Amino acid sequence: MPEQLPQWNAVGVEPPQSLKDSGWQPGMKPSAQHMNWLLNRAYKCIKELQQAGGNVDDLTQAVESLEKTVGTHLVDYVKHPACPDVVTLSGATYVVTLDDPTFTDYIKNMGLVIELPVSIVGSYVIKINNLGAKNVIKLNGLPHKNPTKGAICSYRYSPTAMNGNGAFILQGEGGSGNAQPSDVRVGKTFTNDDREKTGTLVAYGLGETIKALDLVGRHYIQTDQHKPFADGQFLNSEIVTINGVEYAFSYSGKRESSYMTCVETLTGNILWTRNVAYQWQGRIVVFDSKLYIGYYDNNGVITTGCGLEVMNALTGASLKITKMPTNGGQQLYDVPDICFNSELKEVLAIGNLTQNTCYLYRFNLNGDVIGNSSNIYSQFQPMPYPSEG
Incomplete structure (x- = not known):
């Protein structure tokens, strides 16, 4: 319970600015009206703070409720992709460790953002904690291949992908196709199913240098x-x-x-x-x-x-x-x-x-x-x- 606030209703008279600046000097007797003004002002200010701030119990309850709401919001991996600090490689599997005891299964549309610790040649899978490994595919349904060390990749989980076996779908992937560097003019970049490449074909169009x-x-x-x-x-x-x-x-x-x-x-x-x-x-x-x-x-x-x-x-x-x-x-x-x-x-x-x-x-x-x-x-x-x- 908050302390009982003592009232002081006598308004009094505000002292002049000169007295505010110099203060009461030794031997002076403060005026009753000036003292009334000072006590009344202190009473009103403390009352305003007490009424606006509420009591300690109310504040504690409000903080606990806020922490619960924020915590629930943060572990919503659909609204906020998981960003684990620990990612390791085992064979062709990126093993992700989430420090979240409430995570017990893959969730539809859940997001995952990881920085790849090691490059891989070919396709790969992702495994979170002790759950089963899931394939990684592109938007066209083909396996994502040849990820590069240091790349920050964003994925979304689909339980219906891969004929209902579930898979992580790479977000923001570039184009796809079967073109090879020898098919594309030298110096031009393109993407195929094996990521971005640079053309090596020496060819020139009409009027080009x-x-x-x-x-x-x-x-x-x-x-x-x-x-x-x-x-x-x-x-x-x-x-x-x-x-x-x-x-x-x-x-x-x-x-x-x-x-x-x-x-x-x-x-x-x-x-x-x-x-x-x-x-x-x-x-x-x-x-x-x-x-x-x-x-x-x-x-x-x-x-x-x-x-x-x-x-x-x-x-x-x-x-x-x-x-x-x-x-x-x-x-x-x-x-x-x-x-x-x-x-x-x-x-x-x-x-x-x-x-x-x-x-x-x-x-x-x-x-x-x-x-x-x-x-x-x-x-x-x-x-x-x-x-x-």
Whole structure:
């Protein structure tokens, strides 16, 4: 029971602020009215506290009721998932320990949140306290596989899952499917039945950047340029840069016809094509904006015999055709190869006289013959100087 509060009903008179600040000094006799005011104010304040706070018994009962309500609320594993501190692994079973003597069976829709202590390869089960182990499945009903150490997983229990045997269903699981990394473009992430993966397939869509660089450090672009250039196979090709742009040149040909094409490698666009009624031979040499190539003319379309043709590399237009001279007017029948001498800025070409004999020729950048060997060589091997651009 609370103590009986003594009443003091005389209101009295409030003392001035100066007296409140200094207080009664020695020798002073407090005024009766000031004392009435002080006792009345104390009585009213204590009464207010006693009435608002209630008695100790009432407060104790209220606290006990609150603790019971909170405790019941906390062990409601449907509203509040269980978050055990102890989780161990035994084989492919995560063993969960709940410090709750009231938990005696799995409950429909009960939640469980655990941090996985160890990774597992394949599927797994969960066991709480001494109850039986339950399978873990995804939303699609398939087993959840390959959980990773340190992952915080949230589950809900369904007694009807797995044909009524019950199972924990993983919440928030990503996609599923049978796609494999080799089926998905490189660098792209996806999920299948074995969790998140990263694709390894190298493939590109129309207009997308190809992960390769041209000769001037730019990315190639996949385009819809897919056209047959000519019948037969290409005999030779070259890739060079002209004024900072990369181009690819290729040709095919027979004794009485040849076909050449120029492609801008960055976009795949065909810059130009050209057909002639004679045969181009040897490799393609490009320097600055000029293209050099050997030829054989069997029917006198340009000059009967063999020589060097100079072309505009950006348009394909023929700039000059020079026949290779020979000692004694012998007829050359083949230009097996040409190359570029970067030190002298000259084009070197081989002219075959017979199958086993040949001359070596030097041309300036305009396509004029500077000179040729006076001797006939056998089994001559050209020096593989590259193009410069």
